[in-house]
Amino acid sequence: MERHPIIERLEKDLGTEIVRTTPAELAAASHDESDMEPVTPVCLCRPRTTEQVLSIVKAAGDLGVPITARGAGTSLEGSSIPSTGAVVVDFAGMDSVLESVPEERRVTVGPGMVYDRLNHLLRPNGLFFPPSPGGSADVATIGGMASTDASGIYALRYGGTRPWVSALEVVTGRGDLMRVGALVPKSTAGLDLKDLFVGAEGSLGLITEITLRLAPVPPxxxxxxxxxxxxxxxxxxxxxxxxxxxxxxxxxxxxxxxxxxxxxxxxxxxxxxxxxxxxxxxxxxxxxxxxxxxxxxxxxxxxxxxxxxxxxxxxxxxxxxxxxxxxxxxxxxxxxxxxxxxxxxxxxxxxxxxxxxxxxxxxxxxxxxxxxxxxxxxxxxxxxxxxxxxxxxxxxxxxxxxxxxAGGTISGEHGIGQGNRAILPAEHPVGIDYMRSIKSLFDPENIMNPGKVL
Ligand SMILES: Cc1cc2nc3c(=O)[nH]c(=O)nc-3n(C[C@H](O)[C@H](O)[C@H](O)COP(=O)(O)OP(=O)(O)OC[C@H]3O[C@@H](n4cnc5c(N)ncnc54)[C@H](O)[C@@H]3O)c2cc1C
Structure with missing residues (x-):
């Protein structure tokens, strides 16, 4: 069978350690926890650095190949099922604590950090990241949570993921590396680009670093x-x-x-x-x-x-x-x-x-x-x-x-993915055009998780 040109390009740029093509690995990345049809990706990349993520986005942009980001693949709306013909970027290898500043109640992590593991690491400092995504807390990643604005059992008191994200490093669909937000709890410097990436389900770009505010563990x-x-x-x-x-x-x-x-x-x-x-x-x-x-x-x-x-x-x-x-x-x-x-x-x-x-x-x-x-x-x-x-x-x-x-919403926390996509315009009859325009600004070639959200 002929190999897709993106595989040649990525293997040349990154090596076969990062670029995976075995049938077992492709099958594991073909589904999420929704009961929707799996889609086998062209290949799977497991980057370890932001530079490698930039190379992947550059290659995909040059060849017009879609990218679907993957944390733990626990989406319940088909958001992390690969788009047709996509390269899956699996962030499991970018799971370190990059900076921990308990005195300021903040931590910066790679997107592959797992929710429960982060809270385990934070506990000795009497701090935690509150919005527990319930039954997936032991595997869901901070990148996946930020990208779906996940909430969970403690969101009633503490809110979902969004209010806890103070800064992000992202690679946009256009291939730009960008820092959005700041290392302070609040910023009023221009339009809020950070909050566009929170809940975007990988449709604007890839998140490569996340700075979170933290809460004190209740007495x-x-x-x-x-x-x-x-x-x-x-x-x-x-x-x-x-x-x-x-x-x-x-x-x-x-x-x-x-x-x-x-x-x-x-x-x-x-x-x-x-x-x-x-x-x-x-x-x-x-x-x-x-x-x-x-x-x-x-x-x-x-x-x-x-x-x-x-x-x-x-x-x-x-x-x-x-x-x-x-x-x-x-x-x-x-x-x-x-x-x-x-x-x-x-x-x-x-x-x-x-x-x-x-x-x-x-x-x-x-x-x-x-x-x-x-x-x-x-x-x-x-x-x-x-x-x-x-x-x-x-x-x-x-x-x-x-x-x-009734004045509510079609998605309280799981996101739009594929499962809610058809009715999103009903909730935002005017806003949907603004959303599409924003997407095309960050991702003009529509390579970021196409077929999801919008
Ligand atoms: C048993 C069970 C219980 C659950 N309970 C809850 C709950 O209580 N509350 C809740 O909100 N959700 C819940 N979920 C849904 C799911 O766990 C959450 O949405 C979770 O945040 C997804 O994390 P993940 O790492 O698995 O992300 P994935 O499923 O891998 O990805 C989710 C989306 O984010 C994108 N993405 C992932 N990483 C990145 C990145 N680095 N950059 C850009 N985009 C990225 C993906 O492309 C996809 O669109 C539950 C799921 C299960 C299976």
Missing amino acids: ASRKGGFLFTDLAEACAASSEMAAFVPEMAALELTDGDTMDLLRALPAYRSLPDGHALFVEVHGRDEDCEAGFEAATDVAGARGGTPLPTHIPDPWELRHRMTGVIRESAQPHGVVRTDCAVPLLRLPGFVSETKDRAKTDGRGLYVFGHVGLGVLHFLMPLAGDGAWSRPDALAEKERLGLAAVE
């Missing part, structure tokens, strides 16, 4: 959960807790159907029936005590009872959810949403969606960071209550549009 925390017989009441309790319990750091909904799947696992046989709200409060000991008490009062007024104390860590349960639902829907997997609605719209939005699926005899699981209004509805494509893929995609689109109509 104390307390976690637990509440069980409800009525899903709408659980949603109403969550919006009241988010609004009125200032110590609340995490607030996660899990519906009874998802709890049933978890209960089928040997470790969780004793999990009680019901819909669950899992919570965590942060502060000093007395703040945590007061916050937990306030949350218990809010839950009680909505018919919620505390989760029995023998139940394991709620976050262990939370992190197993995507896995158990996908497992139950093999071999086809799931279609999922990531829409977000204003807090007061949660009870109606969730119960109407669940009721409609029930009437149609279809399975529908829901969980999410309800403190932020984020709802992950998962529709199984196989097994009990299976949806056909076209019906599930139509429902995903309907829910995204309904969320926008």
Whole structure:
């Protein structure tokens, strides 16, 4: 088989240690954690330096070959599935701490640094990077998180990734090396180019260094959960807790159907029936005590009872959810949403969606960071209550549009990728043209992750 000219060029510039073409390595880079069609890349590059990244972008630009950046490939919207005919740039080899300044609560890392590893390294200084991306925290990279503006269980109190990124080094699609942002918490020097790269899903350029602000580890925390017989009441309790319990750091909904799947696992046989709200409060000991008490009062007024104390860590349960639902829907997997609605719209939005699926005899699981209004509805494509893929995609689109109509968004955290691309113009009917113009400025040849986002 004829070798693609980009392989010759990259091997000449970088060597075969960096440029990988074995079928196993190409297959591993062909998919992400969405259940969308894999695409085999032309080759895989594992750069170790910014200079090597510049060489890759230069070669791709010269030959008009697309580039898809890859962190850990945990995207749930097909963002890190290679664009057709693309070179994948895998940042796993650029994973060092480049500068650590605990006195200023900041750290600069390579984009391949893994979220949990970074927090492990920061812990002796009493600092952490808060927006934990839940079940992928042990593998997701800081480059991937910055590029999707990832959030997670602690985003309720601390925000998503964006407010913690103070500076970036990037290579634009035009091949320019650029520093954006500054090593201070805030800058008003011109238009904010840094924030364009946060959440761009690799569509403007490649991030080669990231400086993060850090938070002090809270002096104390307390976690637990509440069980409800009525899903709408659980949603109403969550919006009241988010609004009125200032110590609340995490607030996660899990519906009874998802709890049933978890209960089928040997470790969780004793999990009680019901819909669950899992919570965590942060502060000093007395703040945590007061916050937990306030949350218990809010839950009680909505018919919620505390989760029995023998139940394991709620976050262990939370992190197993995507896995158990996908497992139950093999071999086809799931279609999922990531829409977000204003807090007061949660009870109606969730119960109407669940009721409609029930009437149609279809399975529908829901969980999410309800403190932020984020709802992950998962529709199984196989097994009990299976949806056909076209019906599930139509429902995903309907829910995204309904969320926008309610004043929310089609994506609270996973990004647009391929899965939300068709309805992005509905959320930004005017803004979409501005987005396209901005993209063409940074990436005039459209080589940066084409077919995603815009
Ligand atoms: C079980 C599970 C739970 C999850 N929970 C959450 C959650 O709670 N919150 C949440 O926000 N997300 C969640 N996710 C989604 C995902 O983990 C996050 O989006 C994560 O930030 C992606 O990191 P990654 O390193 O895997 O990036 P990838 O998937 O490899 O890449 C994501 C996007 O960023 C681009 N990219 C990666 N690195 C760079 C770079 N250096 N420069 C430019 N572009 C780059 C890629 O091209 C792609 O478009 C979850 C995923 C799974 C599988």
